[in-house]
Amino acid sequence: MVQLWETLLNLIFPPRQQCPLCHNPSENDLICTQCSQWLATKQKERYCYRCGRPVNNVALCSQCMQQEWPFTLARAVAPYSGPLKKAIQRFKYHQKQKLAVPLGRLMVQRVINEPLYRQADLIVPVPLADAKLRRRGFNQATLLARQVSVGLNIPLNEVLRRTADTSPQVNLNRQQRMQNLQQAFTLKNNINLSGKTALLIDDVITTGGTVSAATEVLLKQGGVKQVLVLTLAATAKST
Numbered sequence: 001m002v003q004l005w006e007t008l009l010n011l012i013f014p015p016r017q018q019c020p021l022c023h024n025p026s027e028n029d030l031i032c033t034q035c036s037q038w039l040a041t042k043q044k045e046r047y048c049y050r051c052g053r054p055v056n057n058v059a060l061c062s063q064c065m066q067q068e069w070p071f072t073l074a075r076a077v078a079p080y081s082g083p084l085k086k087a088i089q090r091f092k093y094h095q096k097q098k099l100a101v102p103l104g105r106l107m108v109q110r111v112i113n114e115p116l117y118r119q120a121d122l123i124v125p126v127p128l129a130d131a132k133l134r135r136r137g138f139n140q141a142t143l144l145a146r147q148v149s150v151g152l153n154i155p156l157n158e159v160l161r162r163t164a165d166t167s168p169q170v171n172l173n174r175q176q177r178m179q180n181l182q183q184a185f186t187l188k189n190n191i192n193l194s195g196k197t198a199l200l201i202d203d204v205i206t207t208g209g210t211v212s213a214a215t216e217v218l219l220k221q222g223g224v225k226q227v228l229v230l231t232l233a234a235t236a237k238s239t
């Protein structure tokens, strides 16, 4: 019934075709020339081999030179800026769930030629805490993970649960933040994932704390062999 109503509405008021990133008119809802060029330029820039963040002419960023991450590799489609940042904000805060399709496709394209990513056994979205999920109505990471699952032909398995909402952490130091985060995730039903490679999906990697905490749970409670991370965007600096 809802679908029929939508079809009728679309006939009377044809939806404007827009670029999923900048929102400007674009034929067939494809990414427009300008945004394609922006993406191509960003993707040609160097990124840290380990954490996937933008770097200047070095193989590893300063943070990866100093510390170990629990995950094996992290990759992002592009830096959290320009039209990609705007699209992520519309996707998350303005109920534009349909954007998961083109955005998820960009994530697939980012890793489709990376053998390690192609060999992942399961795709795991970073979960939201229940209260936040109720407020927003959807988990952006799950919607993206579904697209990545289809695109890479790797099963989706929502094995993580988030018991606490840890987003406002500004008054905590790095160690306290990490501690908080690690207690925020748990594995559903103590599922055994021994020997498997998990591909963890989130929208943006910022401090790396969230994906690290989720990775620790997959490694320690789930027994996975390794965790790879894939996000839509990465902030330039981790702090």
Ligand SMILES: [Zn+2]
Pocket (backbone or CB within 6 Å): 019, 020, 021, 022, 023, 024, 031, 032, 033, 034, 035, 036, 083
């Ligand atoms: Zn555009």
Ligand SMILES: [Zn+2]
Pocket (backbone or CB within 6 Å): 048, 049, 050, 051, 052, 053, 060, 061, 062, 063, 064
């Ligand atoms: Zn790095």
